[in-house]
Amino acid sequence: MTWNEIDAALERHPATFGNTQARAPVFAAIDGQITDRYTEHRPDLVAMYRRRIDRALDRMESGTVTGGVRLWKFYSCSVVLQSSDGFVAVDFCEGPAAGDEVPERGEVAALDFYWRPDQRARLADLVDVSLITHANRDHFDVGLSEMLAERGKTIVAPQRLKDSWTPRGLGRHVSVPEYDTVQQVGPCEILTYDGVQFGGPYEPGTWRTPYKRREDDCPTVVYLIRMGGVVFLHCAENYERIDGWLARCTERGWEADVLFQPGMGWCPASVAAACPHVFDFRVHDLEMTHTGGGSKISVLFHDWDGFRRRRRMYCMWGEDFLVNRELLAPLRCARHGGREAD
Numbered sequence: 001m002t003w004n005e006i007d008a009a010l011e012r013h014p015a016t017f018g019n020t021q022a023r024a025p026v027f028a029a030i031d032g033q034i035t036d037r038y039t040e041h042r043p044d045l046v047a048m049y050r051r052r053i054d055r056a057l058d059r060m061e062s063g064t065v066t067g068g069v070r071l072w073k074f075y076s077c078s079v080v081l082q083s084s085d086g087f088v089a090v091d092f093c094e095g096p097a098a099g100d101e102v103p104e105r106g107e108v109a110a111l112d113f114y115w116r117p118d119q120r121a122r123l124a125d126l127v128d129v130s131l132i133t134h135a136n137r138d139h140f141d142v143g144l145s146e147m148l149a150e151r152g153k154t155i156v157a158p159q160r161l162k163d164s165w166t167p168r169g170l171g172r173h174v175s176v177p178e179y180d181t182v183q184q185v186g187p188c189e190i191l192t193y194d195g196v197q198f199g200g201p202y203e204p205g206t207w208r209t210p211y212k213r214r215e216d217d218c219p220t221v222v223y224l225i226r227m228g229g230v231v232f233l234h235c236a237e238n239y240e241r242i243d244g245w246l247a248r249c250t251e252r253g254w255e256a257d258v259l260f261q262p263g264m265g266w267c268p269a270s271v272a273a274a275c276p277h278v279f280d281f282r283v284h285d286l287e288m289t290h291t292g293g294g295s296k297i298s299v300l301f302h303d304w305d306g307f308r309r310r311r312r313m314y315c316m317w318g319e320d321f322l323v324n325r326e327l328l329a330p331l332r333c334a335r336h337g338g339r340e341a342d
């Protein structure tokens, strides 16, 4: 399939459970096209990418959400949450290696795989709060952050990112979370854990805890985000065991409904232990700076049952999906001892 054919197929078959079968071959085609590090300019891919962003922005600007939260999926970990109260961006990054600099002024300008400035400005107008997990360049975006700062919007990020942005004048616009404390930030509440992505070696099969705060480790904010009556869990690439923390959050009334599943480089067993009944929304996909073009999508569709049981969804760049009370009711019922509807 060409990128235009892929785009058209996704438009015909949007992200619904009923379209799972029709979408699976489209994602197999995408995986077949993105097979290496993104090192060359591909005009047809970039044109399709920007067209999808334009369409998403049109719908974000014109649509309203009356119940629950609409998830907008963009590049890799980039998600925007929309409720009746506003918009929250999480780990927004506009393209491979584009986060480090305003892309058209930086090294990635030649790759051309990023949002146009007018697209970035439209998103900055919409977004009330930007939440950033850690200082790896596929999880933040200097271009968007500068525009948010100009508009007086809120940016939440770990201390290391705030420090690294201080020379460029952006650090003073960053708020570091008060960990383990419920905080209202714009249209959402957050409850956070001071986690870490380990850079050093570890013993296979063990929790990666011995090296916390090593020089090459990357401090990572684990976010519980409450918005529109839904609690989202974003662990990013935290390698530390957090089931104890999650259990304490549950006691405080913060039970995760939706997990942004990074699929690689994190500690899934500890989340599974504390949150066996969460809706699974995959992120950190097709991160092209990673070997092989990043995590593949089509393997997700091997788990047909996850889609059939309405426990999993995947969205491509610019697609959206509504999370509401009706979707979550079976999972919430199962969590409290009831039987999950089949």
Ligand SMILES: [Fe+2]
Residues within 6 Å of the ligand: 136, 138, 139, 237, 284
């Ligand atoms: Fe990452």
